[in-house]
Amino acid sequence: MSKIPPELKYTREHEWARIDGDIAVAGISDYAQNELSDVVYVELPKVGSKVKMSEKCGTIEAVKAVVDLLAVVSGEIVEINQSLSTSPELVNSDPYGEGWMLKIKMDNPPETGSLLSAEDYGKLTKETGH
């Protein structure tokens, strides 16, 4: 059973967001890291670049697959997790903590209304068979 912290918001593509004022901290869920297995490289956007909700903003490379990282909300990248460049395994060991990926300054905070609650995300992961 994967961990789904109740205070976070989620996407159908298995990203999470922690909303703090107009800043959203984002990463991938415990379910996602488990499916990917060992993460070996995380490519993140440049600080200062603009991203759009649901559009590709980076890539996550695991031993057996490479997947796109989609932006959880629209806005400007204000910080990226530098430690992932040397320790990508943090995504596996602590997906909601030290394995965070991005901080986005939101352009359009009401967008977060379309994100899933922990409860709905939990249902989604169960529906897909886990």
Place this chain on the structure above:
Amino acid sequence: MPFIPNTDEDRRKMLERIGVADFASLLQDIPEELRLKSRLDLPEPLSEMEVRRAADSLSRKNVSQENAVSFMGAGVYDHYIPSVIDKIVSRAEYYTAYTPYQPEVSQGTLQVIYEYQSMICELTGMEVSNASMYDGASALAEAALMGRSINGREEIILASTIHPRYRSAVKTYLHHLCCLIEIPHESGVSDLDYMSDKVGDNTCAIVVQQPNFFGCLEDVFEMAKMAHDAGAVLISCVDPVSLGVIAPPGDYGADIAVGEGQPLGLPSSFGGPFLGIFASKSEHVRKMPGRLVGRTTDLDGQEGFVLTLQTREQHIRRERATSNICTNEALCALSSCVYLALMGKQGLCDAAKLCMEKSHYLAERISELDGFQLPFSAPFFKEFAVKCPIHPEKFIASLVEKGFIPGVPLGRFDSSLSDMLLLAVTEKRTKQEMDSLVSLLREGPD
């Protein structure tokens, strides 16, 4: 010898099994009037010996670098190929044209590719090389695609002094993806003022060939500066042999270096198979197309070779792969690897110097002839254009009869250059051959 192994009895059994009376009834869906009623109108079959004789007689009509003194270049060069290369690449352990699948069981082949990659890095001054691509043109097109994925910008600045066929390949790959801007040339090299006007915030890459299609040397240091000041990448397409005397792409900060590997021990073979060299700065390794062999240690601490970064490849990542190419030219890469190992650092420099000195001797002798002119003043390496008093195709027709291929007429690529001949001089050409060519040019075509 029967080439179709089914006997009449086999056929009868197969028809019986599927419940069909005869072969003709299998064809009943084809309208009667479309069926062939007579035998194919072909000559009588020949024995192997007769076919051999006919083929040999046809092949003797070819004029090639084997039986003529060649000054042809324009992308394919008549460098000497040491005989040990053929000996080694013909070994059964290596003799496959293709990249290894189930690669880790092919440790020898992987080691060869790893060594090839290491040598290409050293030769180009770049940090990482892939296992090779199809040829110089496809490598250049892939490099432009990679440039696009590095910074996502939309305009690619292309020097018009790049080989016309290479430019076509780049256009074929990219014309729906981004805007290609061609930079005109002035006296054989790119117009840098024009280029600097075009480079800006939308520039993804500057793409240049060094030496360029006319053999001239471009100011690649200035182009690298222009590209980097604008946050763009520099893609340089090189002749690997030239790197024995001129600055390698790593020296001027090229982000991606590509080239045609044919000069490194591969025969011209009427146009291929060739070898696409592809190397890059290591910060961009994850955007690089093709296969990549890495060295590692296994659980017992022994050295081993593996394909690495495979998750980016098409057979795993499908439509989001860095490229649709996940193969390499294994046998050609092996040939070049053996060539480079055999020549060594000094040998390659010596060969390059010979090309340079000989080509400059020939250029000077030709420029002294009445009516002949060197149209470009830029420095060159082993290849140069000559303006002829008579249509170059006429020289070719006449000189081929005398065992000389004087060069490649530029009119075949660009009608505005129809009075020019492009000559390449490799280390194979002797002073006597060059002097004979000069005499033949002086005499003019018959």
